[in-house]
Amino acid sequence: MTELRYKKTTEFDEEVYAVHPEDYRALLEALKAEGFDYPRSLTGMDTGYGLRVVVHLYGIENGKKATVYTDVPYDDPVVPSVTDLWPGLEWFEREAYDLVGIRFAGHPDLRRILLEEDWTIHPLQKRYDTGGYLLPDWQPAPWPETPPWEEPKEREEGGEA
């Protein structure tokens, strides 16, 4: 088994995993096997440089909480679906697709859920204003040099600590 690319931190009382999109499903499978059996929530969001999926998990037996997130670029926002692990995320993934535009590969029924079927935009993206119109001067931020799942690179030359 190859090493999973993720970075684990503790924020408040939760374990937060930032994971590489290719290892997103493998990490969630591992967490499910660890006892995180209850799907609390799934959020899609626009970070300014790409789209992010955030999964909130809970273990009914062990009472532990975990948050897993990954970033995908605007031009290819695809992550694997995890509805077979937690069927309760089926509508949450549909909502993230509907409002934010993330596509979940392998979702059994990926249709719009809250908006009507003839909508063409995903209104929660930052390129649209509250009325759903394109913001004329919106530009995507550059993809970060060190994505959240990588440790920041050591500075080679001296600088401010």
Add this chain to the structure above:
Amino acid sequence: MRGPTTIASVPGRTDEMIINMGPQHPATHGVLKVVIGLDGERITRAVPHIGFLHRNHEKIEEARTYTQIISYTDRMDYVSGLQNELPFILAVEDLLGVEVPKRAQYIRVIFFELFRIASHLVWLGTGMLDLGAITPFLYTFRDREKILEITEKTAGARMLPNYFTFGGVRRDVHPDFFKDVAAFLDFFETRLPDYYALVLDSPVFQARAVGVGVLSKERAIARGASGPVIRASGVAYDVRKAEPYDAYDELEFEIPTRPEGDVYARFWVRFREMEESVKIIRQALEKVPKTGPYKGKVPPRVKPKPGARYRAVEIARGHLGTYVVSDGSEYPLRIKHRSPSFANLQLIPDLFVGARFADAIAILSSLDPVFGEVDR
């Protein structure tokens, strides 16, 4: 038009009838559309469609300051309005690092449980209306009115009070508040036996509820069900115990559970929850500091530090979570509301298929959805 009014028929089957329930059906508690396939009286397929009440709260909230957002959260689950404010406030308090004074914590608990009773009373009245019993509706709305009057005296509004705020509550309680609450509890405890007799003990109700719409424990967990729905399937999951907020860790109460997972169990759990709420409020009335600040120190301009926080509370319908992502400015980067009815409604295909059509109404009222919160 939202969603097809029909579903494709199964090749080779000519006896299946497709009917369209809602969105104006009086028993759908708002605007739910379910396209149902029927074989005689049995439901063969059920496809729910939601979103008729969608207002995109989450986009609007990204363009509001943190203080302005509180009044939007009220309007998700308008039946238990005040409860909806709390997860957002808790998340922002965590990011701000604000301490909540004990008196404020107890005032929040008292209001929180009062609204649980109010919400369960609305559910009981309208749920029994769906099943054809008109009398409970008249009784429960009279009782609920007393809670709304108490709220109005302190907060100034009845259903959507916008009363909780960062660090505590917006203003101190009315001088009569604790006396009024105690009087209401005394009154309500004399009413509860009547409700048990009218509903749970009634053989007419039992005939429609026992063994109907059974949800297994495993399915309830996997589907992310919460609130009375998961507890009626034998899972003792209650956010008030799992991750206590405010003063809940200082109060003693039980989590009523029942193993059957049918409509009757879900009704029974809500009845017992009202009793537990009375118990919680009585303890809180004793323990609340009679004097002291009702609000902690909060900067006048609310600017949480950059970061993200997910907080959950147990509202009347279940696990309500709010995920707040802050970039350090006065406006949030993203706010996501995880609403309990939204997750619970995913159970419609699980529970409807195989049930009789008349039982679908009973199953739906036992899930108790509120569409302001499903569609947000």
